[in-house]
Amino acid sequence: MCQSLPVPIALSTYYNYRQLVKAHQSDRARIAMALHRSDYGKTPMDANTLHFMDTIIQRFYRSNPPLRKETVYHIAQQLWQHNRCWWLNVAENGAEGFDVLVEQLLDVRQEIDEALSDPARQPYLVQIQLPSRSWFYNYVRWFDSQPGPGAEIYKVRHGQAAWEDNFRIFDRFAETATLPLQYVFADHYKLDVLHVDDEYREVLSRLWLTLLIDAYSRAVLGLFLGYEDPCIESVQGALHHAIWPETGLDAFDITQPWACFGVPQRLFLDNAWAHHSHSLEDLARALADNNRYTAMEVVFRPPYQARYGGLVERLFGNLAGQLRERFAWCHSATRPTRLAQCQV
Structure with missing residues (x-):
């Protein structure tokens, strides 16, 4: 037939x-x-450029949740220009064993001249071309539309462990942050210091401290003090303090400038019921100004996973130690049977 x-x-x-x-x-x-060929819809690209774009995608375009494609491509442009087109030569040397060098290339605090002048690193570098914006959008869209093949290609290039670390869980933010305001953590701490009223000497409630900490610089972006239990107003108050430039520091005997401020790209909160609020979502949309700017993404840490808040928890531990040392006379654990003499 x-x-x-x-x-x-x-x-x-x-x-x-x-x-x-x-x-x-x-x-x-x-x-x-x-019947489509395996490279259908994809423009051929050399291995070094693909490795650069894959690294940018794995670092900034996470699936839980991703940044906008426009923002990720803008970051790629900045890194490419900062490194003056230099990147790891994976076509000749492969990608295994060069994690430290890749981290140095992603760190905007380090100049490329240091790597080029180092005989141990310079032979492994090569100049690459930055793909066009349309190519990048199509490349990311291809990964999004074909999660199975996209995952398999990524695993072949970088390994199963890299896929699990960078797309299946969102951890290690402090180590992977390469830009200020990229990852900002919020948490609350009940100050272990007793307060009494100045006039009637009555014991008042203990203060709650809400902090926003930038993972890249380890700087405190914003804070909020209140007697109320942690709530969405505490987070929004700390955000208000973090977004705008700080003025009037002389009144608190602060002589150094508070140079850390701005809108976080991702704000990480614990999964408490008080943090789930439509007002916070409305605030994120308002800060985006009708998509004129990248919207702040609110990410809730998994329940019962304390390590996801380790950065801010460590700061609270240090703060508790300093409070015990400097305000021992009004510390609730040190003098439990005596009214504190701290004044509001």
Whole structure:
């Protein structure tokens, strides 16, 4: 029968097509997609440039949740210009064993001249071309639309461990942050200091301290003090303090400038019920100014996973030690039977 067709086909071709029709249940659209070549919709790109873009995607375009493609491409442009087009030469040397060098190339605090002048690093570098914006959008869209093949290609290039670390869980923020305001952590701490009223000497409630900490600089971006239990107003008060430039520091005997301020790209909160608020979502949309700026993304840390807040928890531990040392006379644990003499 195959030989009697106007254009004869081989018997093996007939069986291949019959298997294809059965596999896709005679759906012509699915059959057409299956017949596309593996690089369909992708512009050929050299291995070094692909490694650069994959690194940018794994670092900044996380799946939980991702930044906007426009923002990620802008970051790629900045890093490419900062390194004056230099990147790791994976085509000749591979990617294994160069994690430290890649981290140095991603660190905007280090100049590329240091690597170029180092005989141990310079041979492994090569200049690359930055792909066009449209190529990058198509590349990311291809990964999004085909999570299975996209994951397999990423695993082949970088390994299963890299895929798990960078796309399946969001951890190690302090180590992976390369830009200020990229990852900002919020948490609350009940100050272990007793307060008494100045007039009636009555014991008041202990203050709650809400802090926003930048993972890149380890700087405190904003804070909020209040007697109320942690709530969405505490977070918004700390955000208000973090976003705007700080003025009037002389009144608190602060002589150094408070240079850390701005809108966080991602704000991490614990999964408390008080943090789930439509007002915080409305605030994030308002800060984006109708998509004029990248919207602040609110990320809730997984429940019962204390390590996700380790950065801010460590600061609270240091603060508790300083309070015990400097205000021992009004510390609740030190003098439990005596009213504190601290004044509000």
